[in-house]
Amino acid sequence: xxxxxxxxxxTPLLLLLIVYPVVALLSNLELAAVGKxxxxxxxxxxxxxxxxxxxxxxxxxVVLAVGFGYCHLFLKHTLLYRLAxxxxxxxxxxxxxxxxxxxxLAFGRNxxxxxxxxxxxxxxxAVVLAMFFVSYPLAARTVASGLxxxxxxxxxxxxxLGDTPTKAYLRIALPVLGEALFSGFLLAxxxxxxxxxxxxxxxxxxxxxxxxxxxxVFTKVEEGELAMAVTASAFCILLSLGLVIxxxxxxxxxxxx
Amino acid sequence: MLQxxxxxxxxxxxxxxNNVSLQVEPKIHVIIGLNGSGKxxxxxxxxxxxxxxxGTVSINGRNISxxxxxxxxxxxxxxxQALFRNMSVEQNIRYCLRNKRGNEAxxxxxxxxxxxxxxxxxxxxxxxxxxxxxxxxxxxLASEPEIMLLDEPxxxxxxxxxxxxxxxxxxxxxxxxxxxxxxxxxxxxxxxxGDSFSVMNTGVLSVVQSAEDAFNxxxxxIFNNNTNDRH
Numbered sequence: 001x002x003x004x005x006x007x008x009x010x011t012p013l014l015l016l017l018i019v020y021p022v023v024a025l026l027s028n029l030e031l032a033a034v035g036k037x038x039x040x041x042x043x044x045x046x047x048x049x050x051x052x053x054x055x056x057x058x059x060x061x062v063v064l065a066v067g068f069g070y071c072h073l074f075l076k077h078t079l080l081y082r083l084a085x086x087x088x089x090x091x092x093x094x095x096x097x098x099x100x101x102x103x104x105l106a107f108g109r110n111x112x113x114x115x116x117x118x119x120x121x122x123x124x125x126a127v128v129l130a131m132f133f134v135s136y137p138l139a140a141r142t143v144a145s146g147l148x149x150x151x152x153x154x155x156x157x158x159x160x161l162g163d164t165p166t167k168a169y170l171r172i173a174l175p176v177l178g179e180a181l182f183s184g185f186l187l188a189x190x191x192x193x194x195x196x197x198x199x200x201x202x203x204x205x206x207x208x209x210x211x212x213x214x215x216x217v218f219t220k221v222e223e224g225e226l227a228m229a230v231t232a233s234a235f236c237i238l239l240s241l242g243l244v245i246x247x248x249x250x251x252x253x254x255x256x257x
Numbered sequence: 258m259l260q261x262x263x264x265x266x267x268x269x270x271x272x273x274x275n276n277v278s279l280q281v282e283p284k285i286h287v288i289i290g291l292n293g294s295g296k297x298x299x300x301x302x303x304x305x306x307x308x309x310x311x312g313t314v315s316i317n318g319r320n321i322s323x324x325x326x327x328x329x330x331x332x333x334x335x336x337x338q339a340l341f342r343n344m345s346v347e348q349n350i351r352y353c354l355r356n357k358r359g360n361e362a363x364x365x366x367x368x369x370x371x372x373x374x375x376x377x378x379x380x381x382x383x384x385x386x387x388x389x390x391x392x393x394x395x396x397x398l399a400s401e402p403e404i405m406l407l408d409e410p411x412x413x414x415x416x417x418x419x420x421x422x423x424x425x426x427x428x429x430x431x432x433x434x435x436x437x438x439x440x441x442x443x444x445x446x447x448x449x450x451g452d453s454f455s456v457m458n459t460g461v462l463s464v465v466q467s468a469e470d471a472f473n474x475x476x477x478x479i480f481n482n483n484t485n486d487r488h
Binding site: 160162 | 305339
């Protein structure tokens with residue numbers, strides 16, 4: 001029994017702090033509220049906004065992560081890489097309200113007034129940029145970790161066969177990074193789905209326009225429509241579960257290949 | 258001819274190559290040394306994968322010290338083959354054509370010489386270690402290098418497979434008529450392949466007369482080190 005002491009201490013804490021809140025939420029589901037939420041057009045708008053913006057943010061994150069991967073492979077001793085590496089960690093440590101405010105000041109009406117009365121702020125582009133800001137580090141870290149696992153000598157041989165660093169990266173490194181890119185995309189997508197603070201600061205919370213699922217839940221709580229907030233939250237949980245399963249399958253495939 | 262003059266390489270404050278000088282004619286020169294003696298570092302420096310701290314590397318009078326690996330025309334066969342797993346054997350061997358190096362006729366000749374004709378459509382990871390070594394050699398020779406560097410290419414193989422492969426390797430290397438540096442710590446490989454020999458010890462290279470002399474030198478050093486440790 002002593003052999004499993006840590007597991008015995010861990011299990012109740014896991015149940016209390018992770019499983020119990022989820023169960024508490026799901027047990028508050030009301031059938032009437034489910035119906036009411038599912039016919040609310042703003043709910044579906046927020047679902048579409050969330051998924052499309054998260055997809056765009058994750059795709060942008062992977063594109064930049066591919067660029068970071070190049071620096072990780074060939075420019076590791078340069079100032080550019082050190083700066084890029086440092087900036088990868090910054091969004092993780094930064095309060096996301098601060099990230100949202102920074103984006104607002106950078107891309108709002110003062111700097112980007114020429115694209116519209118509010119600049120890029122309070123548009124779907126702002127939602128995508130806010131999601132990207134907080135999710136990109138996950139994609140970059142996953143790509144870097146994938147590169148660390150590959151056989152560096154294949155790159156060295158490709159260079160002696162006439163490849164420039166760019167060609168070697170595109171022809172040799174990227175094709176074997178498929179799983180890492182997929183995992184990076186999924187992680188960035190999952191992080192984007194759950195983002196609230198940066199999105200609401202920079203993208204706003206306009207129903208039918210820039211409202212996402214997280215801000216829909218917040219609005220319903222503020223309006224006193226708790227049962228509708230619970231329904232939307234349950235939908236979020238379902239979406240997250242689907243993603244977690246996809247990530248697990250992705251990791252399993254990565255391990256077996 | 259390959260000429261190395263006073264090569265110095267320092268990594269993390271340690272001198273890995275200490276004033277290494279060597280001339281290699283279009284023959285097979287074998288470098289013998291213990292693990293960590295600097296043999297592989299020397300090859301990486303000649304190939305341009307690592308940057309020298311000092312010294313010059315010249316091929317036929319052309320100083321290549323400051324050039325990136327892709328501009329050196331140096332063939333490099335690493336210790337663990339490093340084949341491109343996402344490509345077929347044929348795509349591996351013909352890889353240099355993407356960079357406008359080598360030619361079809363020469364590559365077909367290499368494929369026949371190394372007995373790879375029936376394996377072209379296979380993925381390299383499905384082949385035995387011996388055949389992976391052949392593919393790695395063919396891929397490098399296909400690019401028409403001006404010198405060849407081989408870093409213990411047969412170290413993962415059984416003795417019986419090595420015995421069968423060494424003549425094939427030797428014939429393929431000799432047919433190129435270019436300087437070859439072959440790194441090993443295997444006595445049989447050294448004596449069967451080498452035309453000239455040197456010993457690498459803690460970054461210092463010394464030319465010796467034969468493979469036997471090389472291994473005697475190494476044995477003496479190990480004996481002296483052990484004696485000094487006891488005292």
